[in-house]
Amino acid sequence: MARKLNLRIWRGNKESGALQNVIVEANEGEVVLDVIHRVQAEQLNDLAVRWNCKAGKCGSCSMEINGKPRLACMTQVSSFPEGEEITITPLRAFPVIKDLVTDVSFNYKKAMEIPSFQPPVGMKPGEPRMAQVDVERSQEFRKCIECFLCQDTCHVIRDHEENKSSFAGPRFFIRIAELDMHPLDILRNRKKKAQEEHGLGMCNITKCCTEVCPEHIRITDNAIIPMKERVVDEKYDPLRWLGSKIRKREGIL
Amino acid sequence: MTIEIERHKYDILVIGAGGAGLRAAVEAREAGLRVAIICKSLFGKAHTVMAEGGAAASMGNVNENDNWMVHFRDTMRGGKFLNHYRMAELHAKESPDRIWELEMWGALFDRTKEGKISQRNFGGHEYPRLAHVGDRTGLELIRTMQQRIVALQQIDKAETGNAESNIKVFAELTITEILKEGGKVSGAYGYWRENGKEVLFEAPAIVLATGGVGKTFKITSNSWEGTGDGHALALKAGANLVDMEFLQFHPTGMVWPPSVRGILVTESVRGEGGVLTNTNGERFMFKYIPDVFKDKYADNEAEADRWYVDQDNNRRPPELLPRDEVSRAINSEVKAGRGTEHGGVFLDVSKRLSAEVIKKRLPSMWHQFYELAGVDITKEAMEVGPTCHYVMGGVEVEPDTAAAVGVPGLYAAGECAGGMHGSNRLGGNSLTDLLVFGRRAGMAAAAYVKSAGTTQVSQSAVQAASLRIQAPFTRTGGENPYKLHQELQEITHNLVGIIRTKTELDDAIVKITELRKRIANITVSGNREFNPGFHLSFDLDNMLLIAESTAKSAVLREESRGGHTRDDFPKMSTTWRQINNISSFDGTQVNVSQQPLPVLPKELFDLFDPHELEKYMTPEELAKGGSN
Known part of the structure; x- marks a missing residue:
């Protein structure tokens, strides 16, 4: 059944902008991205929005819907009560380019700062043998679709531009955790670096990132907390400290 | 008015940042050349992420009888022997190495009990052959390639102080034209999507890796990016397209609710034991086993069910026939009135597997149906129907080098190249196609640049390309691009769809010609700042060329084979099997001629x-x- 929706869509660019009221039809089963496309095709031809797969797999259509970081393609119109206004705004943690499109280059810069995967020297293609249970820990983090909703919601940077230079954000903490738990990765001190160079210590585990993750990755429980605990253990426990010096890689203890 | 133009100089320009483009870029960079990667979206969002089931490579990890020869045979059978044999051969031989290589770059595939890369069954593959990560294999592939690019940039940064000294990614940039001088590639012209500013790339070699054409059709699994840019750029640059009549309608797209119509339901659902039924509860695929496959597929339920536990002594279930067969079968069931009210059939995996196993092996399918359709696939059946998924036709290339025939310096790999898959692609063959031919294109382009040197771009070519970008804003009184796009999709859907006839195809050709005149007069509102209407006006031009090439090739091919079904010529023809339809563009229209298929x-x-x-x-x- 079609219904009329009252949308308030933020329109503007880096200089200025404001919410614009739009009335649009919505059909049964539609998601917010569908109605944005209808507005674009019928009313505001130059309305800027990013999207690609429309199936929750690419993480392009990230925006804030009634103030919550969401994927527009996975947000059902029917989840809003009849008659309620729906407010659609760009991600707040990143600079606006135009309308609902923001400049997310911060994330690509941070990706560049994380040391890459490093396989054992001399290992040949086809040789690796790994148990399913061992790859699953990292696979959870590799489900990440890079929608950057966790980055957007994280209060360390959400309203604190000044923290951005020293804080990689939840997306990259799970990247570090993924490599740290990767059965083949041999690079040492990933957790220590997370703490000292990527701002892991600034996270005070409010779990906001986990809540917004459309892939339901347990960012805080499975990546951030275990890394924080190990860093603390290694720093204050002399035996563990010694162990980390003599073992081939850290994290085996 | 003088337009300010941003200029860049590279050895190789890779257009498209999906699996094929990134693999080409890695290879070219490792050959010591400077590479620019162009993506229409953000880096890492390309349509490769949508590939679900896996990557076919005869590693023999699950069944040791598998080898490249078996894979080659399956690929040729799947393509109904219209494949370029050499591409199918290279693909079958090199796929295992390309998969193992990904592991050395950090990819984490699911494992067998022995700790090797696990391989799953898929339609048309004789043995379990698809390396996979649950049902998000494409994401793993693109993320691995993306992270490999970053790793190389980190190495470059350590050496040169600049991470982008050898590979630079230009995200959200559209290329509108390939430039040539003296018949050879000299560069490309385009604009930043963010602000509409124009960009000139000077480069002696270009690798096209732009993916598919699905957005030309109404019901498609493709994202907005699948507008046939590489196909169209190649045509306009003087290259040919081969066999554009062959489009793969994936048998299982979602059909309800309407907003998700076309979104892919992975073939792994059938690989893992999903069964197709009509509204009478009949498992109908047994009725649709073609003669050529009778000895390989079970003709009764008991044998089909036994196959899941004993593959050596039973024939495969017919749900795992190649995609073209399954799509036609579903289409026939729905036409005969045995489809659901939404025009689909049922696909059910809940009766064979436990909820726990389904959520583990098909996590994103569970998620997709639960969140978008309110269906719990661990308890109930999915409703599915065909969706335009993949184009087998593409740029005519030399198999070993991926060089576009007729245009020195131009290469094409992945979905935008033709020949590899013949008239129908097997599931799982696409991801390894990207890697095998992406690498070959990067390698050959690098060798070409080293021997051919650079080519100057002329001022007149730049001016012409720039005028074309300005045009949509300078015209007045023309039509809205969104409306014209819808009209084009209606034409292709109704007249160039799964089942075709001469009358309808002739009608389509006339309508496409009329639409061309209106598209030439598009008017765009707003300004150049991230303006989707403006962007669509260029995509539309590309899609129009695709539609024309497809319709004109389809009307000529008087047979039914793979992804081309003619109601008026329902059988395969041994004569047509020996023929490729070659599309070229004369500046005004697409012309199609015949060329003999290379002999095995x-x-x-x-x-x-x-x-x-x-x-x-x-x-x-x-x-x-x-x-x-």
Whole structure:
């Protein structure tokens, strides 16, 4: 059944902008991205929005819907009560380019700062043998679709531009955790670096990132907390400290 | 008015940042060249992320009888022997190495009990062959390639102080034209999507890796990016397209609710034991096993069910026939009135697997149906129907180098290249196609640049390209691009769809010609700042060329084969099997001519049982036994 929706869509660019009221039809089963496309095709031809797969797999259509970081393609119109206004705004943690499109280059810069995967020297293609249970820990983090909703919601940077230079954000903490738990990765001190160079210590585990993750990755429980605990253990426990010096890689203890 | 133009100089320009483009870029960079990667979206969002089931490579980890020859045979059968044999051969031989290489770059595939890369069953593949990560294999592939690019940039940064000294990613940039001088590639022209500013790339070699054309159709699994840019850029640059009539309608797209119509339901659902039924509860696929596949597929439920536990002594379930067969079967069931009210059939995996196993093996399918359709696939059936998924046709290339025939310096790999898959692609063959031919394109382009040197771009070519970008804003009184796009999709959907006839195809050609005049007069509102209407006006031009090439090729091919079904010519023709339809563009319209398909050489011919080849080839071809 079609219904009329009252949308308030933020329109503007880096200089200025404001919410614009739009009335649009919505059909049964539609998601917010569908109605944005209808507005674009019928009313505001130059309305800027990013999207690609429309199936929750690419993480392009990230925006804030009634103030919550969401994927527009996975947000059902029917989840809003009849008659309620729906407010659609760009991600707040990143600079606006135009309308609902923001400049997310911060994330690509941070990706560049994380040391890459490093396989054992001399290992040949086809040789690796790994148990399913061992790859699953990292696979959870590799489900990440890079929608950057966790980055957007994280209060360390959400309203604190000044923290951005020293804080990689939840997306990259799970990247570090993924490599740290990767059965083949041999690079040492990933957790220590997370703490000292990527701002892991600034996270005070409010779990906001986990809540917004459309892939339901347990960012805080499975990546951030275990890394924080190990860093603390290694720093204050002399035996563990010694162990980390003599073992081939850290994290085996 | 003078337009300010941003200029860049590279050795190689890779257009498209999906699996094929990134693999090409890695190879070219490792050959010591400077590479620019152009993506229409953000880096890492390309349509490769949508590939679900896996990447086919005959590693033999699950069934040791598998090898490249078996894979080659499956690929040729799947393509109904219209494949370029050399591409299918290279693909079958090199795929295992390309998968193992990904592991050295950090990819984490699911494992067998022995700790090797696990491989799953898929339609048309004789043995379990698809390396996979649950049902998000494409994401793993693109993320691994993306992270490999970053790793190389980190190495460059350590050496040169600049991470982008050898590879630079230009995200959210559209290329509108390939530039040539003296018949050879000299560069490309385009604009930043963010602000509409124009950009000139000077580069002696270009690798096209732009993916598919799905957005030309109404119901598609493709994102907005699948607008056939590489196909169209190649045509306009003087290259040819081969066999554009072959489009793969994936048998299982979502059909309800309407907003998700077309979104892919992975073939792994059937690989893992999902069963197709009509509204009478009948498992209908048994009725649709074509003669050529009768010895490989079970004709009764008991045997089909046994296959899931004992593959050596039972034939495969017919749900795992190649995609074209399953799509046609679903289409026939729905036409005969045995489809659901939404025009689909049922696909059910809940009766064979426990909820826990389904959520583990098909996590994103569970998620997709639960969140978008309110269906719990661990308890109930999915409703599915065909969706335009993949184009087998593409740029005509030299198999070993991926060089576009007729245009020195131009290369094409992945979905935008033609030949590899013949008339129908097997699931799982796409991801390894990207890697095998992406690498080959990068390698060949690098060798070409080293020997050919640079080519100057002329001022007149730049001016012409720039005028074209300005045009949509300078015109007045023209039509809205969104409306014209819808009209084009209606034409292709109604007249160039799964089942085709001469009358409808002729009608489509006339309507496309009329639409061309209106598209030439599009008017765009707003300014150049991130303006989707402006962007669509260029995509539309590309899609129009695709539609024209497809319709014109389809009307000529008087047979039904793979992804081309003619109601008026329902059988395969041994004559047409020996022919490729070649599209070229004369500046005004697409022209299609015929060209003989390269003949299987004797050593590949001998890999097949002669009785099987009888189903496809003429007695003369069989007597000859392949070429020498």
